Amino acid sequence: MGVTQMASKHLVKGLKRSALTVALGLSFVGGVQAQTNTAGAVVGRAVAGDTITIENPATGFSRTVAVSGDGSFRVSQVPIGQYTITRKGADGTTSTRTANVSVGTAANVAFVSGTGDAQTLDTVTVVGTGAINPIDVSSVESTTILTAEQIAKIPVARDATSVALLAPGTVRGDAAFGNLASFGGASVAENQYYVNGFNITNTFQNLNFAQIPYEAIAEQQIKTGGYGAEFGRSLGGVVNMITKRGTNEFHAGGNIFWEPEALRSEQRNTYLTTGELRQDNSDDTQWEATASIWASGALIKDKLFAYGLISYGRLESDTWGSVVASTNTSNRTNKPNWLLKMDWNITDNHLLELTAFSDKQETDSNVYLNDLGQLNRNDFLGVNMTEQGGDNYVLKYTGYLTDSFTLSALAGRSTFSRSQRLRTAGGIDVSYGGDISVPATGCPIITDLRPGYRRALDGTRASPCNITGGAITREDAEDTREQYRIDAEWQLGDHLLRFGYDVDDFESVDGGSFEGGRVWSYRTDDPDGIENNGDETDFVREQIVNQGAVVKVEQRAYYIQDSWNITDNFIAYLGGRWDSFKNINGQGQAYVDITNQFGPRLGFSWDVYGDSTFKVFGNAGRYALPLTATVAVRGASASLFTREEFDYTGFDPETGAPTGLTSWGNFRYVNGEFGEAKNPLTIASKNLEPMYQDEYILGFQKALNDNFSLGIRAIYRDLKAAIDDNCDYTAILRTEGFTPRFDAEDHFLGWADGNDRFAALPNTGFPYCRMFNPGEDAVFLTDLYGDGVLKETTVPGEMLSPQAKRKYSALEFFFDGNWDKFFLQGSYTYARSRGNTEGGVKSDIGQSDTNVTQDFDYLELTVDSFGYLPNDRRHSLKLFGNYDITDEWSVGANLLVQSGRPQNCLGILDTDPGPDVAAHPYGSSFFRCDGIATPRGSYGRLAWSSNVDMNVAYRPAFAEGLQFKMDIFNVLNSRKVTSVNEQVEDGTSGTRLETAFLPLSFQAPRSVRFMVQYDF
Structure with a gap:
């Protein structure tokens, strides 16, 4: 569903019926779903008793299968590429077709026309190169596929995130987290990345992944929703990359990309609220160059192949x-x-x-x-x-x-x-x-x-x-x-039927x-x-x-799924996935152990006319996300975190350190005693569930003619449970009947029970923050008195935080147009993302502590926290394509128009009802300014932004394989603000900061990239 891939430049053979039927029948649609993350499939219909042989002349790969009694055939796990499909009948007659196989899709090849018993052998016609890719009636997924050829024609940065941002429903994440994408309202820490079936996501924080040398990528598949039970551990999206491979024909080449400093525009300066200069970027400079060489071929013809690439880049x-x-x-x-x-x-x-x-x-x-x-x-x-x-x-x-x-x-x-x-x-x-x-x-x-x-x-x-x-x-x-x-x-x-089991163990030294x-x-x-x-x-x-x-994080999962052809035109999809997650601290002890979290998947695809020109589809699924490894380093392992205040008399000019120190006598451990590991039983709620969400998609896709198709899908995502930490240990003490005690001069002495037994507070080993599901009752084990005896306490959810909420709804319009010398693809998305948590990270303040943000640390932090979330981009328009002016010259363009993100005004919470300011220790982190409530996302929005990228390529006829290209990014040099400082009050006094709403990031300024490449 939503497959976007250029039609092959090779001629393809098709059915005799009509040009549209031919175009729709010979590519990526099949009678059953081809769920796989490394290969595709060839499916179709012929006469019962025939044999079907598929062959890739470039690699010698060949398989022969028999046509079943109902006239259908299927060849699974087919490596991507162009194939010749040959039917051999019982009477010795043969006929052939040509089809392309792409990752995760099925090429549908029909040798007969008609349905049921009224089937006749079809003859072969030839189709030109301008036909669109057909609608994939076999799939219930929301998927975009871009090939190396397409990516090379579009002015786009050559990395997985930039290409993923071409797909509908994706937006660029906050600059604080680097070059990452948000899928369908999820945070940037909730995606998964694969190459050739291997998970390359960095699970330490889920904010990084292996960067494949991009010249080696043959196809990139972007799954923005509805993916089957084979995929998990993601609430956002899945980026699946397939590398190039060798063939029987020797190929080699090289290229150089260069982005010179002289053609890069300056970034904007920033100013304080007083008008004074804060950041002067006028002298900042940057240039980048990357050189790559590659070679591929057969070491043994039809048997053993190699593709190798060496790349060196400098920034x-x-x-x-x-x-x-x-x-x-x-x-x-x-x-x-x-x-x-x-x-x-x-x-x-x-x-x-x-x-x-x-x-x-x-x-x-x-x-x-x-x-x-x-x-x-x-x-x-x-x-x-x-x-x-x-x-x-x-x-x-x-x-x-x-x-x-x-x-x-x-x-x-x-x-x-x-x-x-x-x-x-x-x-x-x-x-x-x-x-x-x-x-x-x-x-x-x-x-x-x-x-x-x-x-x-x-x-x-x-x-x-x-x-x-x-x-x-x-x-x-x-x-x-x-x-x-x-x-x-x-x-x-x-x-x-598809089923499987995977083990994914991740160890971090940190x-x-x-x-x-x-x-x-x-x-x-x-x-x-x-x-x-x-x-x-x-x-x-x-x-x-x-x-x-x-x-360590130990992850296990098994799944089973069934794509059932109830009729020739209607497919029902049913799947289930069971995930188990175990998080282990620095002492080798498990502090979170969740087994067999069930994720059902349901879907359907209806080929309305039976010719792959009109598809209605829908799906529903539940997706779970494990805790990242970073949680254990400080929260569940031995660590040192101390604070102490001093009066001072001087300032060391050599180091900047204070001199003449006099301690206030308040030395304290913030997160447990020095050097002591936390008891793993006390780190997380005993009834902790994984972070999971439900997703529902309904849509249709229609081919209007040989060259143009469009589709619409409605998407709804509902976060059902989150994992975060809560640091208000007093909720446990109050539940157990402890009360604060003071001396005669109103000095705080500690928390005591009815027998005047004092609790062990955080500076004596009491775990400061604990993992829980916000809004749910939490079952904590606590060494209340520091005597080694654990007491089980069920803390009502309302004493800790409200229910974690994140609801994403969107309507996506997408189209695919392809003519002999021109292709154009694009989408428009109207989306709303509302809730009281972004998810794994917190863009409001650029907090990258995945799964342990400050969202739910204290109940007070959640007041007025429901509203429009940072990844709420109400309107997104994307258009990209390429036009071959002549056989030597071509031009490409890439347009993005997007509405701005919502703004917050974060200030202090005054905990003293009198005239003095007694700010909450979390400072400027509350949804209130000047003492007035400012609910999340209610402080206006940043301006709309637009970005136009263009390129021109020259392939001289006198030197086959030689190519020159120039890409201009942000042609109009638009530099709108993309994020600001939303903490507007001083965290102690509550006075308005001069850095309030100071721009933190802008659109990247105009830059130019040159390329020269030679293939032979």
């Missing part, structure tokens, strides 16, 4: 930063990537394939001091060195054990580095090894939160030696995935510490909240955070 940029920043950077990223794909046709019935690739990249950021308020470079501080990516190896077997039974098995292993280390100006390497008792060395981090510091640049406290200004990740941080799966397909009459071991935060105590009236007192807070652990 260089200078970032000068904020005028209140004390450092600026010069950055260089190197990407030495490679890919190898090998295919072995052991026999016609047994195939073996190997996929191996590396997506490693290293970034060195040279850090320099600058004078506050000036764009200059002074002393060199050092280098921030980070690594990302790793090596991936996947082996897959496919066996055609009988004409009706196919079996595949996959095993794969991948590594993904997240390493970081520093090198000082003196050449000394600094890193964090993960030992929580040994903080990182170097300069402490200095922040200045005193009122007015943004204007008084000369008096701002800042570090003159800190390289990163933040936390650093341990040097050996790395993720390792081991995945095994087995899938079977069995044709039983009118039923196509940890972090502040670069200098601590943060010194300069603050002002202002009792009456009125600036500069003489009662202010400066103080400083010390905060130390060290953490490190090896944590």
Whole structure:
């Protein structure tokens, strides 16, 4: 459903009836659903007793099956490519057809016309190249497929996210999370990514995935909804990529992509509410180049094939930063990537394939001091060195054990580095090894939160030696995935059964510490909240955070699904998936263990006229999402998190640290005692359910003529359960009858029961935050008195938070047009996304703590939190295509017009009913400003944005295989604001910040990309 792929440039043979019937009968539609994530199928009708042989001349792949008694045939698990299909009758007559097979679809090839017993052999006619791809009446999914040829013709960035954003129902996620897409209202942390059947999603935070060298991609399939039971662990979408492979014919080539700095426009500057310059981007620079070479061919003709690619990319940029920043950077990223794909046709019935690739990249950021308020470079501080990516190896077997039974098995292993280390100006390497008792060395981090510091640049406290200004990740941080799966397909009459089992184990080595071991935060105590009236007192807070652990996520799933041809024109789909998730902390203990979470899938597809020109379809399904691995590093493993306040008398000019310290005597552990692991039984509610949502889709698709089809689908998604953390431990104490106790001078002493026995508070080992399902009663185990005895407490849901809600509804209009020299595809989506949680992450404040956002930490945070969510883009119009002016020249275009995201106004919650401000400790995180409620999404919207990309390509006739291309991105240089600072009040005093609604991101400025390529 919704398959978008250019018609082949080769002639195809078709039925004699009409050009439209021919165009619709010979491509990606079949009598039963072809659910698979690596291959397609060939299905059709002929005369009972005939034999059907499909053959790919390029690879020698060949299979022969018999036509069943009802005149139908099916060849499953067919590698993508162009095939010749030959029918041989009992009387010795033969006839042939040609069809393309794409991933996850079925090529429908008919050798007879008519239905039932009134069937006659058809003759062959020839169809031109301008016909559209037919409607896939076999599928209930919402799927878009783009081939390498299409992608090369469209002005689009060559990465999986940019291509996925061409599909209906996708929007770009918040810039805080990198280059990621939101599917159908879900957060960017709820998608899954595959290559050749192997899961390449980085499960540590679900905010990254392996970056395949994009020149090696043959097809990209984007599933935006309705996907079958074979796919899971996603509430958003699925991106499924298939790599190129070798053939009998030797091919080689290379290309260079170059984006020069000279043709890149400047980004906009940002200003404070006072009109003063905040961020000067006028001197920022960036250029990028990537060179690739590839070769493919047969090592043994018709038997053993190889495709190899080597790619090297470099990105260089200078970032000068904020005028209140004390450092600026010069950055260089190197990407030495490679890919190898090998295919072995052991026999016609047994195939073996190997996929191996590396997506490693290293970034060195040279850090320099600058004078506050000036764009200059002074002393060199050092280098921030980070690594990302790793090596991936996947082996897959496919066996055609009988004409009706196919079996595949996959095993794969991948590594993904997240390493970081520093090198000082003196050449000394600094890193964090993960030992929580040994903080990182170097300069402490200095922040200045005193009122007015943004204007008084000369008096701002800042570090003159800190390289990163933040936390650093341990040097050996790395993720390792081991995945095994087995899938079977069995044709039983009118039923196509698919079933399988997969194991996906993910291990993460992680940890972090502040670069200098601590943060010194300069603050002002202002009792009456009125600036500069003489009662202010400066103080400083010390905060130390060290953490490190090896944590795991073990995932198991099995599924079964049936596509049943109730009639020749009507398919019913029924499936079920059972997921099990186990999260393991740094001590090897499971703190969340959910088994056999059931996800039913139902659907239908009605080929109204029986000729694949008009399809009505619908589906309903339940989809579950596991906890990410990152939850366990601090929340469920040993960690150190302390705070303490001091008076001070001076300021060290060498490090920025305070001098003359006098402690307030309030040293405290924020998240358990030093070095002690949390009891895994106390981390999560005993009745915890996975995050899951229900989805419903209803639509139709109609071919209007040979060259144009359109469709409409309505989508509704309802989040039924979320997982997040709650940090209000007092709900447990109140449920157990504890009350706060004070001394004669109203000093808080602690919480005590009726026998004056005091509870163990967070600074004595009490777990600070716990995983739960928002809105549901939570069953917590707690060592209430710190004596090792666990007490079970059922906390009513209303004491913790309201029900987690996220409802997405959309109406999508999509079309596919293809003529001899011109193709155009596009969509318009009207969508609404409402709720009180975005999901795994929180774009409101750019919080990437997947599954542990602050949404439900305290009940007060949920007040007025229901409304339009950050990924609510009410209107989205997408158009893209290409026109061949001549055989040598072509032009392409890509248009996006989109409405802006909703805005919030986040301020403090004053917990003191008197004249003094006593702000909640979560500061400027509440849906209220100036003491007035401002419900989520009610503070207006950002402006509409539009983006026009264009390209021109030249393929000189005198040099076959040579091509030049120029892409211009954002031709009109539109630079609308795409996100702003929604925290508008000071977190302590409640005064309006000068950074209120400060732009945080813009549209990417105009840039130009050149390409030269040669294939032979």
